[in-house]
Amino acid sequence: MWQKIYFDLDNTLFSYEYAFQHAIKDTYLELLEQWEAANLSVPIVPLDDWFEVFKYFSDVYWEDYQNKAISQRDYRRKRYMETMRHFQLPCSPEEADQFHNRAYDRALDYVQPYPGLYPLLQCLVDHQFEVGVITNGHAHIQRRKCRKLGLEHYIPDHHIYISEEIGLVKPDPAFFRLVHGPCCPPEAALFIGDAWEHDVVGALEAGWQAVYLNTQNRPRTTSHRPLAEFQHLYQFYQFIQDFLCSTSHTNNRSGKEGNEA
Ligand SMILES: [Mg+2]
Known part of the structure; x- marks a missing residue:
């Protein structure tokens, strides 16, 4: 899990x-x-x-x-x-x-959210996953995007990692290792991103699991194997819902498991 x-x-x-x-x-x-x-x-x-x-x-x-x-x-x-x-x-x-x-x-x-973003984040928060963002770019620009998306309602500020502030840049596995830290085994961390080399390869090389959200329909450029590939964010939401149902995940404080749709 x-x-x-x-x-x-x-x-x-x-x-x-x-x-x-x-x-x-x-x-x-x-x-x-x-x-x-x-x-x-x-x-x-x-x-x-x-x-x-x-x-x-x-x-x-x-x-x-x-x-x-x-x-x-x-x-x-x-x-x-x-x-x-x-x-x-x-x-x-x-x-x-x-x-x-x-x-x-x-x-x-x-900047406007992809369909399914808010139900997805709410579902993850309800199930007590640690949810965050790892992004390359200038801190003030990336933070403005996060605010525009209203991410502060779901993700605490200290779980938003921006390359300019951290001093590491995806796909450097050290960036991912810094995020999962010493207390979380890398395989217990999952990353979702649209850039094959920066997101998928970087995360997998750090020992994380990864989902390729191929929103721009770009081919894979290495033989790395992600957990899944989707074209739309709402498909990942469905994947998570199916996963939670199949594992009867019990971390849910609200008791609303399966009702998010
Ligand atoms: Mg991207």
């Missing part, structure tokens, strides 16, 4: 892709308004056309960024500058930075 059940944050508890795409589109429309207000004479490029090309260049340079051939800042600059040049729109590296800063800030407005 698990003692600890931890989750990744982005694209595991909510769709970061959805938030990011809406924020990028809003920021482009804001840019058009700025150009118009400044009476700048630029080609008129409809939002959908612009975004399609932006997405294209995002994909083109993604592998270089993943392979660490280019930095995050250069990745963002390249996709922005190439898109702007494609449409003969004005651009500069500094504007690319400003554009992304505005967009990433705005993305937080679009």
